Amino acid sequence: MAANRNARRKQLQNLLAEDPFLTDQQLAELLEVSVATIRLDRMALSIPELRERTKTIASKNYSKLKALEGTEVIGEIIDLELGKFAISILSVQDDMVFERTQILRGHHLFAQANSLAVALVNANVALTAKANVRYYIPVKNGDRVIAKAALVSEKGSRSEIIVESKVNQEMVFRGEFTVVALEKESDSN
Amino acid sequence: MAANRNARRKQLQNLLAEDPFLTDQQLAELLEVSVATIRLDRMALSIPELRERTKTIASKNYSKLKALEGTEVIGEIIDLELGKFAISILSVQDDMVFERTQILRGHHLFAQANSLAVALVNANVALTAKANVRYYIPVKNGDRVIAKAALVSEKGSRSEIIVESKVNQEMVFRGEFTVVALEKESDSN
DNA sequence: CTCCTATTAAGACCAGGTGATAACCTATTG
DNA sequence: CAATAGGTTATCACCTGGTCTTAATAGGAG
Incomplete structure (x- = not known):
């Protein structure tokens, strides 16, 4: 039972590692559980919400790309x-x-x-x-x-x-x- | 009068070029106009909303960084x-x-x-x-x-x-x- | 003064969440 | 067998940063 849950959480992490732009809704469908469960799982794993993830990636890479490839x-x-x-x-x-x-x-x-x-x-x-x-x-x-x-x-x-x-x-x-x-x-x- | 507006729109573009993560609220304060005006300006200049901009930067750079620097x-x-x-x-x-x-x-x-x-x-x-x-x-x-x-x-x-x-x-x-x-x-x- | 343009304000709606509370299975254990 | 605990789900109110529409207002130019 708890094994089920831990397996699902691993899967969740893998899914987000592959594609960090998945909404809770999409994750719920992929893992065949309710959105509520996805939220709980995210909380437990301290994974921020989609918008936060997006923002982080954007700002991290924004400065990085500018610094790395965008400059002369x-x-x-x-x-x-x-x-x-x-x-x-x-x-x-x-x-x-x-x-x-x-x-x-x-x-x-x-x-x-x-x-x-x-x-x-x-x-x-x-x-x-x-x-x-x-x-x-x-x-x-x-x-x-x-x-x-x-x-x-x-x-x-x-x-x-x-x-x-x-x-x-x-x-x-x-x-x-x-x-x-x-x-x-x-x-x- | 229209000169005012065009100047503001140029400024708006410059502000966003410098920092694409500004909300309409922040832009309104910076340019000393109402949020409604900012929205109209964005529409006129076809600048997408903050979240869209963030998403674009994130996904563009996500793949780019992965493809450009992250791979062997x-x-x-x-x-x-x-x-x-x-x-x-x-x-x-x-x-x-x-x-x-x-x-x-x-x-x-x-x-x-x-x-x-x-x-x-x-x-x-x-x-x-x-x-x-x-x-x-x-x-x-x-x-x-x-x-x-x-x-x-x-x-x-x-x-x-x-x-x-x-x-x-x-x-x-x-x-x-x-x-x-x-x-x-x-x-x- | 009137017309026109630019600006602002107000209201309803949306996605993608947070947070809290309550209900619901199911599996074990006394 | 009933009670209890663990995990899951549903529901509701609320938040941000927007959307779109409609209406009111300010400030010249003719």
């Missing part, structure tokens, strides 16, 4: 002198790592370095043309990666930039980027 | 033979491009290629050690990028993989990746 630079720029050097910090979050190993996926280090290199170039529009990168030490969940980019040469519209990324003073990543300026810094309307 | 592979794998080759498709979305130029940020191509290379390796845990990449043609918003990865050599735990990415049969990106297997495919618990 991955990581937070803490120092920048156009055409000379730039520094950014990236805090490694849960969703950037391999689930099994909690090791940062390589492309995030690349993204941080690449976007920093592009930001460094003194041009309105700059694109990456070439990159050689090397990963030295795996970066783990929770680490703070400090990337330093330096312009090493500039021939016409092509800039060579070296980015070194460190965690606790140890170099974890190094990249050489060739960035091409498409539009020189002239009219920045 | 960036892009959708459409063919894979472990240790031989792999193919994936990436559809370029609004949030992956530079706003000014609508050109895909370089790290997305890298991410697609890198994660495909890692997926290709016949090991439980594999990490990127080195990558040399080249960007040939800018990829634009709406493009579908097809990446083909092929294993070219394998010495001990180090695999060399070449990834070529094309849009409309034209090569836009090419990368050589060295991937290191940390844990051989033996016990896949």
